[in-house]
Amino acid sequence: MPKLLGRYRYQLAVFFAVIGPGFITANVDNDAGGIYTYSAAGARYGYLPLWTLVPITLVLIITQEMCSRMGAVTGKGLSDLIREEFGLRITFLMMALLVIVNLTNVMAEFAGVASSLGLFHVSRYISVPLAAVGVWFLVVKGDYKSVEKVFLLGCALYVTYIISGFLVKPDWKEAAIYSVKPVLMLDPGYIYMLIGMVGTTIAPWMQFYLQSAIVEKGISVKEYAASRLEVIVGCITTDVVAFFIIVACAGAIYSLKPTDIQDASEAALGLRPFGQYAFLLFSAGLLNASLFAACILPLSTAYTVCEGLGFESGVNRNLREAPIFYFLYTLLIVVGAGVTLVPRFPLVQMILLSQVLNGMLLPFVLIPMVILINKHDLMGEWVNARWHNAVSWITVVIIIGMTLAYVGFALRGVH
């Protein structure tokens, strides 16, 4: 028995040796926002949105690859580079937007905590404050690095969606057709959801997080090839999970009756083939994802902003050395958790909205990224290839177009 345990530990060690920033980012990507957005898409529109996953994956790979390349070549974070090349005003504006959008994302994570434990009738007035205090202390005082491994293992719960995706016996023919056949509808709800799907998969904060993680890990240009492979594998994993969440929800919910998901118990139906365990599995997966992202998001935001604006940052500094860092970090958690405690706060709608805001902010992060990565004095021979640029610019145009279309509908009140 000890021998078996030893072997098991050895394999775990190997597993954790190969995972790096790319894989972690990919897993955090499927946070509360991700799970709900994909579930909502499948439940409301069935297989229709599947076609977006291929282009979204492509764009995800390209953006993540650009970030990790910039990190490896320059050794600087994204907000550092933006500050150095675009000056203070643009940096400030961008950081302000990022803080607002990320704050809604933090709210989404705590809403995820609330709704996952709500399934077991744990009041959110207990679960959310506990989670907020727990996260704060874990990251500032505790040993986050070892807990991170637990979170990563917890991500294995996504496998339940893959199993469920098969067990609900979805219409594979239809799923296959819609995976490649683009369906565009000038329906505000559909556009809203598409923006959300882009935003949840290619979240702006991830670009900052990934690049900093690459820099912090000290990955050099020479080691970059391995790291790129990891990024690509991570991106594909993310979207495979996304595919199965949509398929499972399409098969289990949409095929009976197209539904707008309002709460966790409806979303958990995506795991219906697991019978009485569906709630438990859904709740555990969602809780893990929410806490994981709740640890990373406020911290990454505080780092990014302080780096860009030149304030001291880092949990290895004390409160007096880095006051603004701690202020921002604490503020994000307190406000993010606090808002979800407002009575009758629409948890699920909030989660979906945060992902849509992600999507709307994305072009404004992509544009400076593409400009930076094409600067020869910064990147040397590592500047973007032409098709890279083409895909990036097309993405920017499409997302801005969708955002404008949605805003246009909203203004004309076509709801």
Place this chain on the structure above:
Amino acid sequence: MPVYDVRGRRIGRVKDAALVPLVNSSRVDRYLVGGGDAWLTVRYDQIRSISLKGIFLIDEQLTPYHDDEYMLRLGRDLLDQQIIDVTGRKVVRVNDLTFELHHDGTRETLIVSDVDVGIRSILRRLFQGVLPPRWIRWLQQPIPPNSIRWEFCNVVEPDPLRRLRLNISYQKLEQMHPADLADIVEELAPAEREAIFETIDSEVAADALSEIDPKMQASILESLEPEKAADIVEEMAPDEAADALSELEDETSEDILDEMEAEPKTEVRELLEFEEDTAGGMMNTEYVSLSEDASVKDALQALESSEELLESLNTLFLVDAEGRLSTAVPLARLFIASSAARLKQMAADTLIQVTVDEQQDRVVELFDKYNLLTLPVVDADGKLAGVITADDVISVLRQK
């Protein structure tokens, strides 16, 4: 700020300004004026007066601007970039610059006096031209200024040629405590790190490098020329040098070893033989050992000849004719002994020692159990091979 010529006609606005550090390290030497399509360069001695109203010239002979390697442009090269605050011992980002206006009879010049960091300067940069100046001052008022004297700033420039032309040196950094320097270096980008290690004194570089995270040590050593890397590694304590080299790829560490001088090289090579997590991998070979029949006088002589070790030395070791370790003598006992006394009589009661292949965890346990500062390590024949000191153990514990 508008610029006016001799007859008071407006030429254009100041777009940027530049220092020429080779001539004067803080005087604003050139003003780059943009009017129409091209920029013009105004030298400091072509200016009569500078005020909030504008800059008035005394000379008409302006040359078109061309990028000149000797210029440190304030807007492009300094604003928003990272510099090192030497007195505050940290890396800061330049938010703003403060100038002093100097009169010298015929003309007025601007001298860079401070580099501003912190919120106060951010407010001015954000709102200049958006809000009326009075409002900005009102906003700034409650916030204390946060700035660094220009002479205590160190610009970081990765390109060696440009560094020469801009007269940038890192000598100021050499005065810092190596641990502070290490913290600063860890915050910089790889190219900038390399720039600093390339130019500072090898001894300082070695001390700082010892304080840096092992993985970063490796990437710094890899980026340097093997000769320079060898100079630095020679100055490091042999055990730390061995640790740093063991992180490198074999080929690179061979290149560096080849460039090293014979004596440190053999020491480091011997240490490299040991597994990293054994006593052999932890120990260093900097110790003082004497023969069993040595007197206090002999000990003092031995100490005189190994002055570089004194700062951290706390134990002497006695070895028999074959080099086998027999006893350890706490250094402080020497002070209360007569000079003719035999060291042997002052030995510590029990000799605690380990062999080179002892596991790291066991070594840590011994340090804890016996409250050790120094632990001798012997080879299979009982010969003294090296010592492990408390700081080695602390590093091990910190890395866990």
